[in-house]
Amino acid sequence: MPSVSTRRTGMNVADILTALPVRGLTQVDLVHLAHWVLGRGAQVVPSYSYSTGITLTTGGGTHLFRFRTRPRYQALERLWFLDLAAATNPATALVEIPSGATAVTLAGAGARRGQMILESLGSQSDAEGELTVEITPQTNSIIVRAISAWEVPRAALTTSTDDDGTEETRFNASQAMDETDFTNVADVLADPTKIGRRVSLFQWAVPATVGGSTSTAFALPMTNASYTPIWELPLPVLTRKLGRTAVTGTITGKLYAWVTAGTADIRFNSSVNGAGGAITINNGTPAWTAAFTHTVDCDDFASADGRQTSGAPAWDDLDIEVRKNGGGTCYVASASGWET
Amino acid sequence: MSNSLYGGFVDYNTSLLGANQPVDSMLWPVLFNNALHFADSEAHVRVAFSHATINARTPFDTTSWLLVETYGPWAHRLDAQGVPYPMRFRIAGSASQAAAIHLKLRVSSASSADRATASNTGLVSTSSTSAAWLTPSSGPESLLTFTSADAADALTNIDTVDGVGGDPVGIETCQMVATVWGRATGSVSAVPQLRGLYLAEFIASGVG
Numbered sequence: 001m002p003s004v005s006t007r008r009t010g011m012n013v014a015d016i017l018t019a020l021p022v023r024g025l026t027q028v029d030l031v032h033l034a035h036w037v038l039g040r041g042a043q044v045v046p047s048y049s050y051s052t053g054i055t056l057t058t059g060g061g062t063h064l065f066r067f068r069t070r071p072r073y074q075a076l077e078r079l080w081f082l083d084l085a086a087a088t089n090p091a092t093a094l095v096e097i098p099s100g101a102t103a104v105t106l107a108g109a110g111a112r113r114g115q116m117i118l119e120s121l122g123s124q125s126d127a128e129g130e131l132t133v134e135i136t137p138q139t140n141s142i143i144v145r146a147i148s149a150w151e152v153p154r155a156a157l158t159t160s161t162d163d164d165g166t167e168e169t170r171f172n173a174s175q176a177m178d179e180t181d182f183t184n185v186a187d188v189l190a191d192p193t194k195i196g197r198r199v200s201l202f203q204w205a206v207p208a209t210v211g212g213s214t215s216t217a218f219a220l221p222m223t224n225a226s227y228t229p230i231w232e233l234p235l236p237v238l239t240r241k242l243g244r245t246a247v248t249g250t251i252t253g254k255l256y257a258w259v260t261a262g263t264a265d266i267r268f269n270s271s272v273n274g275a276g277g278a279i280t281i282n283n284g285t286p287a288w289t290a291a292f293t294h295t296v297d298c299d300d301f302a303s304a305d306g307r308q309t310s311g312a313p314a315w316d317d318l319d320i321e322v323r324k325n326g327g328g329t330c331y332v333a334s335a336s337g338w339e340t
Numbered sequence: 341m342s343n344s345l346y347g348g349f350v351d352y353n354t355s356l357l358g359a360n361q362p363v364d365s366m367l368w369p370v371l372f373n374n375a376l377h378f379a380d381s382e383a384h385v386r387v388a389f390s391h392a393t394i395n396a397r398t399p400f401d402t403t404s405w406l407l408v409e410t411y412g413p414w415a416h417r418l419d420a421q422g423v424p425y426p427m428r429f430r431i432a433g434s435a436s437q438a439a440a441i442h443l444k445l446r447v448s449s450a451s452s453a454d455r456a457t458a459s460n461t462g463l464v465s466t467s468s469t470s471a472a473w474l475t476p477s478s479g480p481e482s483l484l485t486f487t488s489a490d491a492a493d494a495l496t497n498i499d500t501v502d503g504v505g506g507d508p509v510g511i512e513t514c515q516m517v518a519t520v521w522g523r524a525t526g527s528v529s530a531v532p533q534l535r536g537l538y539l540a541e542f543i544a545s546g547v548g
Binding site for chain 2: 198
């Protein structure tokens with residue numbers, strides 16, 4: 001069985017540097033390490049807070065939060081943690097994850113501790129898509145203080161060509177081994193889009209749909225004719241490092257946004273790598289934008305905390321900027337960034 | 341520090357690995373390199389936001405740390421010795437009035453998250469009312485480190501399934517949470533405000 005270990009598995013590099021045959025047990029170490037990377041789950045929604053909390057009122061009905069990423073294929077379940085507080089005690093809320101699922105009642109606990117909801121996925125996929133959370137306050141208004149989600153680690157993978165597990169018993173001493181035993185681990189270690197992606201560098205969302213209708217109550221209004229950051233402060237960002245000499249990686253972003261008139265230009269702006277190319281939206285109803293990408297700093301394994309060390313170590317701070325053209329307002333209700 | 345042979349991903353042609361094809365012995369170092377490098381890079385962003393104004397709970401005084409907010413838990417990555425990998429962090433904050441305040445980040449197991457003064461903490465200070473990312477008092481490097489005792493405290497068995505709609509199976513997770521605490525040092529009217537937080541694992545710094 002292609003098992004997934006809780007701890008990272010070790011490998012003795014000396015075992016494969018001597019030009020001698022590679023022992024079966026050494027090959028098992030390789031497979032276990034690949035399984036550890038593939039199967040321990042990714043953070044699909046890094047925890048986030050917004051403003052003084054997002055106060056949802058009882059009269060509004062449903063409040064729909066939208067996130068977007070390209071998850072890992074290996075995910076079967078996700079654990080969501082919602083930190084809800086009561087604006088006035090007592091307060092409860094019905095929560096659907098995803099929107100349309102069976103509702104769970106959560107309390108506005110006031111203890112500021114995340115309450116857990118399990119999302120069981122109907123199928124496995126690594127296709128880019130939307131993740132939704134629908135919250136309906138009941139007795140009193142609810143303050144959403146934080147939201148996060150991660151993929152539940154796997155106990156074992158399968159040997160399908162998408163799940164990418166490798167049957168490790170095939171590598172035991174004196175066992176015959178054919179190319180099908182070897183294919184999955186060899187294929188996945190040659191394809192960075194299948195292994196080790198940071199599926200979310202940031203996620204941020206407020207409801208753009210309240211009571212089933214478009215709402216501007218929570219979305220950020222952007223009206224400036226010059227590029228203006230959507231947030232008060234830029235966010236630190238570091239992608240994984242790929243090539244041996246790489247000092248940057250690529251972030252992909254999308255906003256859930258719309259304009260009341262004219263158009264809006266949207267781009268990333270990195271404190272280290274400058275502004276990226278812009279996309280333009282003109283949709284009058286809320287929708288996910290086209291993807292916009294940019295170069296940002298990647299991990300530097302030679303530095304103490306992973307920041308690039310060329311010159312003085314510095315954080316790469318990333319702004320999402322909006323420029324409004326032709327009057328009107330651009331509303332931003334979700335912002336998502338991930339590695340593809 | 342990189343644990344891989346070449347310090348980065350090395351591409352190779354998988355079409356050469358078809359049926360009845362001999363495997364070049366020099367492919368093994370590449371496979372090992374890539375597995376080690378992907379493992380070194382397997383660090384997830386656990387908390388990331390700005391544009392917030394989360395106040396410390398009130399009333400408070402100048403001697404006690406009071407909880408501002410809790411984030412997580414998440415399933416932390418463990419190294420080969422069972423030690424949670426370090427985390428890099430950054431804290432943005434401000435004071436509600438122009439007087440010195442401290443913000444302290446702590447990462448721990450959920451069961452011990454209610455203590456502000458234990459280990460694994462990052463501390464920042466400011467007296468500005470403007471939001472800014474703040475430099476840790478420990479210096480420019482922003483890394484929290486852990487011990488196997490932290491993992492022992494945080495290891496939690498949970499149930500999952502062995503496939504879509506499949507049978508239940510148990511797995512072990514190291515569930516860590518981040519708590520942010522605030523304290524004023526002069527005026528009790530200066531409320532510590534959390535304005536942003538970034539927290540991510542840094543795998544390559546640990547034991548391969």
